[in-house]
Amino acid sequence: MQRLMVLLFLLGIGGASAADQPVREAALSVSGTVLEVTDVENYTYLLIRTADGDVWAAIPKTPVVAGTEVSVVDAVEMGGFESPTLQRRFDRIVFGRLGDSAKHGGHEDIAAMHAALGGSPDVAKVSVARASGPDARTVAEVVTDRAALRDKAVKVRGQVVKFTPAVLGRNWVHLRDGSGSASDGSNDILVTTADEATIGDVVMVTGVVRTDRDLGSGYSYQVLIEDATLVR
Numbered sequence: 001m002q003r004l005m006v007l008l009f010l011l012g013i014g015g016a017s018a019a020d021q022p023v024r025e026a027a028l029s030v031s032g033t034v035l036e037v038t039d040v041e042n043y044t045y046l047l048i049r050t051a052d053g054d055v056w057a058a059i060p061k062t063p064v065v066a067g068t069e070v071s072v073v074d075a076v077e078m079g080g081f082e083s084p085t086l087q088r089r090f091d092r093i094v095f096g097r098l099g100d101s102a103k104h105g106g107h108e109d110i111a112a113m114h115a116a117l118g119g120s121p122d123v124a125k126v127s128v129a130r131a132s133g134p135d136a137r138t139v140a141e142v143v144t145d146r147a148a149l150r151d152k153a154v155k156v157r158g159q160v161v162k163f164t165p166a167v168l169g170r171n172w173v174h175l176r177d178g179s180g181s182a183s184d185g186s187n188d189i190l191v192t193t194a195d196e197a198t199i200g201d202v203v204m205v206t207g208v209v210r211t212d213r214d215l216g217s218g219y220s221y222q223v224l225i226e227d228a229t230l231v232r
Contacts, residue, residue: 013223030094031053031071034169037064040085046070056093064098067169071099123161128177128202131157135206140180142209146223149209154225156189160201173197173230175205190221195230204231 032050039045044064046057057072064070066201075096082089135155137145142154162174173191180186191205207228214220 020212023063027137028075028077028094029071029073029096029099030057031099032069034064034066034068034070038086045083045086046072048072056090058093058095059098062098065169067167072096073099083136123176124179126159126176128158128162130177131155131204138179139175139177140186142189142225143180143186143223146209146211149207153206156205156225158189158203158205160197160199160203161188161191163197163199165196170194171196173205174230175203190224191228191230192224193230194228195228197230201232205229206231 006215025152030048030050032055034046034077035049035054036047037044038194039061044059044061046059046064048055048070057075059072072094073096075094077092077094078090079092080089081093133155134147135153137149137154137156139156139158142149142156150167156175156177156195158175158177160173161176162172170192171194173193174190175191176187178187182188191207193205193207197203205225205228207225209223210226212220213224213226
């Protein structure tokens with residue numbers, strides 16, 4: 001019990017007293033794919049899909065991206081934990097720290113990210129009609145006007161020139177419409193989405209412009225469109 005009390009003190013977790021909580025004293029580890037990430041002031045809550053089912057874990061605040069494979073180590077499990085910050089009750093949650101091997105992803109994760117997020121391939125000339133409406137932009141406009149468009153919704157019609165599914169919990173699309181120049185990269189925009197696409201599809205993308213986005217593992221982007229919907 002003393003070990004648990006020290007752990008709770010280090011995590012700064014409030015709620016019901018430790019004496020009222022059912023606890024497993026032995027340290028354990030939980031490994032799997034991160035489905036959901038919730039950050040609060042000093043801590044990160046992770047919903048992890050493991051071989052034995054989905055498990056909530058709390059760790060000292062750490063940048064973690066959904067879809068990453070992680071291990072929470074030196075962990076202690078508690079049942080019936082109530083978080084005042086999140087205003088919710090967890091039937092089961094483990095408290096621990098992120099394993100060193102998971103902090104930046106393994107070699108396979110980094111290779112997958114590189115394949116997904118790298119520049120789009122050389123393709124034949126693309127010419128797609130501009131979308132209409134107040135939020136409509138060309139690819140080049142999103143890239144060159146990114147500062148003014150930051151955190152704003154846009155609508156872009158373009159052709160899918162590269163599609164990589166299921167990396168970091170989302171699908172990745174490179175989109176072109178014939179605007180912009182390859183010399184400064186304004187002819188191509190990176191889009192994240194839950195929707196499926198096929199190379200060559202002409203789609204209408206509606207999403208939010210994000211700038212100076214750091215996705216971890218050394219992958220940083222001046223501009224991309226996130227959480228987009230794709231309509232053919």
